[in-house]
Amino acid sequence: MSPKAKAILYLLTAALIWGCSYPIGRAALEHLTPLAYSSLRFMFGTLSLVPLALRWRRRPAPMAYSGNVSPNLWLWGGMLSGLCLSIGSILQLSGLAQSSAGKVGFITTLYVSMVPVLAFVIGYVPRMLILAGLGVGLVGLYLLTGGASGLGKSEGLVLVADVFWATQVLITGRFAARVNTWLFSLAQAMTSSAITLTLAFSFDQMPSWPVFIQTLPYTMWGILSVGVAYTCQTIAQRTISSTSAALVFPLQSVIGAVAGMVFLGEHMSQRMMVGAAIIIIGCIVAQFARESSRVEPDHRHWKKLLMARIALGVTIGLGAAGTLVWSLT
Numbered sequence: 001m002s003p004k005a006k007a008i009l010y011l012l013t014a015a016l017i018w019g020c021s022y023p024i025g026r027a028a029l030e031h032l033t034p035l036a037y038s039s040l041r042f043m044f045g046t047l048s049l050v051p052l053a054l055r056w057r058r059r060p061a062p063m064a065y066s067g068n069v070s071p072n073l074w075l076w077g078g079m080l081s082g083l084c085l086s087i088g089s090i091l092q093l094s095g096l097a098q099s100s101a102g103k104v105g106f107i108t109t110l111y112v113s114m115v116p117v118l119a120f121v122i123g124y125v126p127r128m129l130i131l132a133g134l135g136v137g138l139v140g141l142y143l144l145t146g147g148a149s150g151l152g153k154s155e156g157l158v159l160v161a162d163v164f165w166a167t168q169v170l171i172t173g174r175f176a177a178r179v180n181t182w183l184f185s186l187a188q189a190m191t192s193s194a195i196t197l198t199l200a201f202s203f204d205q206m207p208s209w210p211v212f213i214q215t216l217p218y219t220m221w222g223i224l225s226v227g228v229a230y231t232c233q234t235i236a237q238r239t240i241s242s243t244s245a246a247l248v249f250p251l252q253s254v255i256g257a258v259a260g261m262v263f264l265g266e267h268m269s270q271r272m273m274v275g276a277a278i279i280i281i282g283c284i285v286a287q288f289a290r291e292s293s294r295v296e297p298d299h300r301h302w303k304k305l306l307m308a309r310i311a312l313g314v315t316i317g318l319g320a321a322g323t324l325v326w327s328l329t
Contacts (some may be wrong), residue, residue: 136278254280
């Protein structure tokens with residue numbers, strides 16, 4: 001099997017696991033708060049990665065950095081990625097607690113279109129086809145939620161979570177081929193676990209012992225959704241292009257919708273199905289222009305472009321932080 005075929009297989013495995021996570025998470029949230037479920041899921045995922053990371057900690061990266069670079073690059077990259085995962089997870093689960101697994105899955109898919117737009121912050125100017133794909137996705141979101149009146153707090157939380165999923169994809173793509181995969185995945189999971197556990201204990205949202213035992217089948221899914229799926233993503237992004245990888249990610253929303261119908265008895269109207277299909281089409285359209293080279297701005301305008309990037313980054317950060325606080329109160 002060729003390296004590219006193996007990478008696609010890894011991504012399909014991750015998409016299958018993440019798709020099934022929507023109905024499992026929806027069922028778990030009947031007994032746990034979003035913060036408690038997120039913390040326990042990351043905790044089990046971290047524990048599953050510890051022996052694997054210790055076993056393969058000396059495995060070299062495919063593309064090693066040259067020059068004077070910190071040997072702990074895997075740690076810094078994993079911590080950044082873990083920070084995005086923890087915040088995105090809390091926001092997404094807060095939305096999932098008040099919405100259906102299928103709807104949350106398709107709204108989450110919009111992060112695929114956001115990746116190229118957010119790449120503008122680190123120096124990549126988005127092309128018109130990318131913006132067109134994002135626009136198509138927003139039309140699909142309008143149909144999926146039933147218009148402005150159907151876009152409530154739950155959908156808004158999931159939409160903001162997409163910013164963090166997109167950022168995590170950018171960070172993984174930046175570090176995946178340059179660091180040890182297992183150590184990077186462990187640092188990512190440990191950071192997410194530490195953040196969510198600290199918040200859960202701080203807000204007194206950890207479950208009682210009977211509830212903890214009762215929900216073990218749901219929380220231990222973190223071994224797959226965190227330990228296996230995110231490691232599969234990291235391994236795949238070492239060898240496969242960003243475009244090919246992003247084209248596989250929307251499958252998780254389809255799997256989530258089907259799993260929600262089968263296991264939770266959820267129903268999607270024809271309008272919602274059309275909206276979901278348009279969202280996926282928008283993601284695919286955006287990815288056709290994903291492979292763009294870094295653009296160095298003209299020296300006469302570089303200050304304006306730099307300020308625009310900083311403003312965009314700060315706006316996204318403050319908006320997401322405010323939404324996170326809102327979801328926890």
